[in-house]
Amino acid sequence: MRTKDKLSRFFHHISHYQAVFLLFVMLLGSYQVSAQVPRSRVDQLSDEEVENFYKRAQSSGLSEAQIEQAAMSQGYTLDDIAKMRRRIRDLRTKSSRPQNLTSVDPKTTGRTLPDDLSSRQDSLNTARRDTSRKLRVFGASLFENANLSFEPNLRIATPRNYVVGPDDEIRIDISGASTGEYQLKVSPDGTVKVPDIPAIFVSGLTIEQAERRIIERLRQGGYEGLGRAGSGTSANVTLTNIRSIRVTLVGEVVRPGTYTISSLGSAFNALYLAGGPNPETGSFRKINIIRGNRIIRTIDLYDYILRADQRDNIRLQDQDVIRVADYDTRVELTGQVRRPAIFELLPGETLKTLLAFAGGFGDDAYRASITLRRNTNRERRIINITEEQVATFAPQRGDKYFVGKILDRYENRIQVSGAVMRPGDYALEPGLETVRQLINRAEGLRKDAFMNRATITRERPDMDRENLSFDLGKLMAGQIADIPLMRQDSLSILSIRNLREDYYVTIQGAVNKPDTVEFVANMSVADLIAKAGGFEEGAKPNLIEVARRIRQDSAGVRSTILEMYRFAVSRNLEISPLESPSTNSLENATGFRLQPFDIVYVRTSPNYELQRQVYVSGEVMQPGNYAISNRQERINDLIQRAGGLKPGAYMPGAQYRRQGQVIGSDLRYVLDNPNVEENLLVNDGDTLFIPRRSEIISVQGGVLNPSSVSYKADYDFEDYISEAGGFTDNARKSKAYIIYPNGRKDRTHNFLFFKSRPKVEPGSTVVVPFKPLDTNRLTSAERIGILSLLATVSIALINVIIR
Template sequence: MFLKDKLSRFTHQIRSCHVVFILLVLTGSYQAIAQQPRSRVDQLSDEDVQNFYRKAQASGLSEVQIEQAAMSQGYTLDDIAKMRKRMAQIRTLTSLPQNNLPPESFKGRSFPSDLSVRRDTLLPDTMRRDTSRKLKVFGASLFENAKMSFEPNLRIATPRNYVVGPDDEIKVDISGASTGAFDLKVSPDGTVKVPDLAPIFVSGLTIEQAEQRIIARLRQGGYQGLGKAGSGTSANVSLTNIRSIRVILVGEVVRPGTYTISSLGSVLNALYLAGGPNPETGSFRKIQVIRGNRVVRTLDLYDFILRADQRDNIPLRDQDVIRVADYETHVELNGQVRRPAIFEVLPGETLKTVLGFAGGFGEDAYRASITLRRNTARERRIVTITEEQIATFVPKAGDKYNVGKILERYENRVQIAGAVMRPGDYALEPGLETVKQLITRAEGLRKDAFTNRATIIRERADMDRENLSFDLGKLVRGEVADIPLQSQDSLTVLSIRDLREAYYVTIEGAVNRPDTVEFVANMSVADLIAHAGGFQEGAKPNLVEVARRIRQDSVGVRTTTQEIHRFSIDRNLKITAMEGSADNASFRLQPFDIVYVRTSINYEEQRQVNVYGEVMQPGNYVIYNRQERIGDIIQRAGGLKPEAYLAGAQFKRKGQLIGNDLRNLIADPGGEENLLLQDEDTLFIPRRSEIITVQGAVLNPASVSYKADYSFNDYISEAGGFTDNARQRKAYVNYPNGRKDRTHNFLFFTSRPHVEPGSTIVVPFKPIDSNRLSSAERIGILSLLATVSIALINVILR
């Protein structure tokens, strides 16, 4: 039997642990006693017996259950009788009433362990998710949620109308002049047993009636005046553990059958276990609770779902029957409503009621009418329900209602855009019916408005659009009649900026922030230079040029295409016009002007080269004139060290190695190898390398030591010789200074390049011939040719 939920599972485990704990107390807690099993009870002290008794009571097990557990572990009836006698003696000596529990032994309620469990609660949510897009029956999702079980809350006060039955446990607390506590379990015959008193029949009574009967019997048993005013003694009767009951679910439920629930369970609790009403056939609004062949309550789930009304969600009793009837009328409500679904309608309810079930119209709903598709005896028909008919229209089985969406248009909208203070949408209404009134409502024209022309885009009767143009300036001044507006009109007032290019000016050259900026009227050259952050250090302020477009038309074609104005400006931005230019005081920039600030002839930023390796003073050196060459920079670096190998010098420009032989540089400074220097050139003078590297199509690519008497072929032999796929005629030498020399071939003569220290010999591979025939293919072709030849010979001889 599956446990109901986590609480029931935990309770079951705790109860099992209590049994084990009691058995451990009886069998292993006192090792000295365990060695003498027949006298173990006699060996216990009074304190040990009291501790054992408190722990046994706190475990939640009855005395009968404790005795049964002890006997299953080999304890005899004599041992149990001795323990009973010892506990009775201790209670008499300490005036501890029987079944009295210490305060810390209180235990809460727990669910019975035999409750029914809904089968699909063990399935993952994804297995129960409905991905179909068809309308669902309203209310069906309430019972599809595996996280909702409608279990009763055990931490509430005992309902005063709770009906007591077998297996219930009742706690009686007596306080005041007399004290005591009793845990009473209702027996199968409906009674509870108070020690030293006759059984009390409580089955079928409410907890309030059972309390009165138990207190009355306790008064007879020695608790005089219990519960009476002025007696000083009071009693509290509460329900501790609850029993399980069995209810039957029949009719149109998902899983009809008999279910075991707690005695505090309600109708919704039982319905959830059975999966709820069957959405295809069951009624969500006529759920009957039958008790003793009589309907005691009818539950309408819509009351609970829509208003959280649980008046009819009554507690169930043992052998109650829950019957879910067939639905009578289902209607579909779709479209622009808040909860589209299939709804169940009871007699007397109207379409307005169904709209209430769906949460009413959506925000974009077309409320003027609702479209109905209704089944007739032979076919379907369309019915249009007006807004006035909704309150009285009676739905029928199979009706399908659709609430449409309002049109994406406005019945009284006019628009204004462009050079007005507040462009946007406005309502066509009294007081706003003409163009002039619309401009006034938009708080007037902007100063940049182009008043010679404005346009209205108007929608015709056939929904085509037309353009209406008019002189806005005359209309505003009242020189022409105002123009009436129509719904959907769109008025556009152009700005003067909309009718021209975007104006800008540009400054280039030796300023700190060259830029193109928006043109501003009355801007001077000095203003633009200040905007650009002033002159750079290398600027030539006495030569500032302004290039201006020729905007005025003239007769014929001009030889000049631009106007050039020159100014001399000092560091304080004081302008002096140069000869042939406009007056500096009145000169102002115009749109599209370009200002050029030149750089001084002799001003240059430092350019440097890096020299390192076998020189006396390696490091960075500035290029101080335009004629400085490689030899000059070597002399400035202090010359070469004795171990310098000039033939292997590497000269790089922009990171690329330049093949150059500098070995004759010192003896012949005017040679072509003595290149002019540029910014960021690097020169590396290495030591003489004693290594020759052989790479490529040789048997053993390797590095070998340099030998002055070795030739190219000798080094190839050092590497094992050429491979079969070597391109011997293309072999070349890569010298350490970046230069290269290849093999020279003339007829049958081959001249190999000279090898110098630090060189790399490279032997290329032959390219892979993917079209080359295999041996088998060649044999096949030869065989074919031989056969064809023989055939031709035979033909000729005939």
């Protein structure tokens, strides 16, 4: 067996370090200039050079601590090595940190999260989720919110009671008469190492206790008076990089297990990672934090949800256990409360506490009684809880409470509507108990109130309604006794307008805005014409008629059904005397006033017409729009006004259209003989188109090759059919016809065995119709069936005859 002493073991390790050590020394030495301090040597290295050094160190199989020890043995300071180490760690963190972990820039905060923290797996968020109930368990949504992760804030000052442990990093800044900077990492055995000073044990101490111990050792190591008043030297001890801890969650949580969290993490942070208590079975009010097999805190999440109390959200320590117990008592509260849900209750809590959890009664809640459905050993039973019992009533497991809604009715309401100044709802109370008092409270009757009758709609004890009518005028005058009112009474006072048709007057004819308007008393004919925007340009003011309904009743049937009045109104709306229908005498027209339903007619002057025009286009000298100058203007007059025809005009193809349709006519005869019937009177909107001669003949319909061919003077109808390939099998040859370019049509004429085809002119269209489909024709199968039937019948008849 081979043995080695300590010295030989040291040289054995040094032999492995030589390659990396030389690399480290050469890397730092290559940037060293004359009399530079160690700080400048590390700061001059680029990130790429530091990363290359780190990769080479990794490939050698040496750890960072081994490289640092080798560098210190060659005279490099602890500060120089710490800076190099920080830069290597920062580069490694940037390249390896998962996307769902956040980091803090050490240049701004001096603190970062560990790399190995657990993260919540939202993809497992559906595990053991309650899907059978419509009501949610109160508090279950707290840990389902992705924006509420309870992660610790790294930017806060280090808590003075923070317990230091392995992997924490402590920074020491010495300033004043002496300076120094140390970045110390707590080793697995709980110590930190300051150069030239024995290892300092800090694990398990608070940061405040660790600071005092480190400063005390620094005083012994050469920093005399450090941190003492008047010494001129001070030290600042801070926590930079923090460690991770492992906590275990057991019991009724959504995802039990062991989680790695920051050493600054709290109980809520760990519960969030585990998905919180299981809504089906877990308790939201009995969550125990166990440290060293002893319960140190019990969390009630209702304190946080309802009062934002975080006293129980303590910081966790390594190997802490969080246990979520089973719930003991859960009850349902629904109906008119602010937060209907399933709530968990602890012993000693009452129905009043439950209502407080639900936010209290809703605005429309019926508070006099709460309905409870409670389970018994065999079945359920109903319990009505009065308002006085709420404060002392003790809920039991499985209770279901329902808060009803108040009735949609009033205990003291009376109503008034119609012709009063302030209709609406009023309270039945002393001083407001009769009809007259209600009308006075509504600020009295309107002037249009119908005084002969008013009605009260009253609710009977059996909920039916009855009508009570009375003479309103006599009641208000004191001639009859005032009527007492009851709850739910509704007083209706009619207006005189409610008992008649809506009054209106109408104006029609040559006014700018003919309309039907609301009748207003004392309105004259001139007033109505002014309301209609005045006369149109073509109005005939000296002939205004008013048609009035006959209102007088008579024993017999009158021969006249209306009363007519005639006026002469100037354009300044001055009315001349009128002719009375009763006396046929002239009276003063200024006193004439319109009555409801009158209709005023304003006639148009017989010689007033709007301009009418026709459009001429094609082969004329002056195409364009032409106004119709007189009532006798015809097509030939229109052509003459257009300057006559151009030399290329083709009159057999001229088309005259009215309302978009071609009027079939041969206009070439119109120019030669204007007295022919085809010389039509022109109307507004007519169009005349005179084309050039067309050299195309179109053949359509039942031919083998429908197409357009050139016109040939020596071709007849049959020749053009041949040009299109001849007739098809289903062509109706005898019905072939031609459409001339002027819109006229001519058909084939048949006489005995002779056929007379129409003449073909340039621009014509030859049309051959198709035979109609024979939908009644029998199929082959049908014909065979009929023949078989006939054969069978024939054989049967023969047999009968022979017998």
